[in-house]
Amino acid sequence: MSDDLVKRVLKVIATSKRVPPETVTIDSEFQQLGIDSMDAVEILFALENEFDITIPDEEVRTVRNVRQMCQGVEKLVAAKSAETKAGQ
């Protein structure tokens, strides 16, 4: 995973949840951060805007921590850039 991507995901989580950026790390569990289902929906919305991706509901059902979230975003960003290239 690229550092840049991780950094952007961490920033989105901290901004949405309105917590100091240093409290969110790649190893944070959502439970530790006090992220409930509505917080999660807001974070997904912010991530979709940040990365210009669409995050399907099926992709998020099992995501419980920041690392899984970064991996999911990475996958969708890669799929999007592959699609863009194929279209060129």
Place this chain on the structure above:
Amino acid sequence: MRRVAITGIGTISALGRNTAEFAEALRAGRSGIGPIESTDVSQVRFQNGAEVKDYSHQPYFDDRRADFMDRFAQFAVIAAREAVEDAAVAWTPELRETAAIITGSCVGGQSTEDIGFQEVYKLRHNRVHPLTIPKTMANAGASHMSMEFGITGPSFTISTACSSSGHAIGQAYWMVRSGVTDLAITGGSEAPFSYGILKAWEAMRVVSPETCRPFSRDRRGMILGEGAAMLVLEPLDAAQARGARIHAEIVGFGMSSDACHITQPSVEGAVRAMRAALRDSGLAPEAFGYINAHGTATPANDPTETAGIRCVFGDHARRLAVSSTKSMHGHTLGAAAALECAATALALRDGILPPTANFSEPDPECDLDVIPNVARLAQVEYAMSNSFAFGGLNAVLVLRKA
């Protein structure tokens, strides 16, 4: 305190244009959920809804009157007409002066507002239609009902999201019970199928990409619906004296607030609302045979409601039949509690408990007798109808077989 009878029922929903069709679909376990047709949903993540198919105002309202009414207000009047005709209300000048109208609606005429906002924001027009405000206001349904019947008594609208019409019927019940009014027309109406509203629901990630499967392990969320249900409530003795047909009695109403989270349901809040309804009715949990559940089919609601029912009813929960008719008429938001109260009254009256449709697989977290897919013949004396809204505002009605 007076006993309160339901003497009239009117409905319009995905299950049909009147209560006979509604009852027939519930009996058959036939779902009204299908591809959304009234709005372009090609850019929406979900495609299905429970619409009033091929609806046009024309058989119900002349064009000029319809100009003044959002679809939700039209539904309110259509259901109220049926309820009043069903009750064969004997209008007198005094009755028109004291009768009450209490409706529920969650989004009111926001579909009209959505069109107005497209005009200014998207199309850059410099003006919005002058009827936007009177069509949008959530009390428009109640106001048009008052004009329809010439009712000049107390009329108002309650907006508590998915409990709106539960709170409305509860207030109407208490007003008739206490003698404040001798007749109330009460229920709810909703018409949420417009693009902006659908996108807002999409963003919440609570709407199913396929159908509504309450209490089923493979449930994937709610399905939005539209429609209205209205009831006529009268004192039981007066209704009997004039030889009215009594569909069922309302015998209790309870409310609570979760005071917890703006969207996540709470077991404690649900429990307190059900217990308040039991206290109001003076009944023991063992008296009940059926619960029309809130049963939205979201991952969170159904296990929470199951835990709440188990907590209130204890061992008796094993002997209770519980179903969610949202599996058939969809989640009609502010009309939901009214359609479900109507379904509960019909279940008691006809001795047929409506099923939970689209049920495919038991969920250990929802281990109740949910009447899967097939209606059940059962004579039940007391039933409960649950509504637990976003915002944690809960309303529970208790009905008795007439």
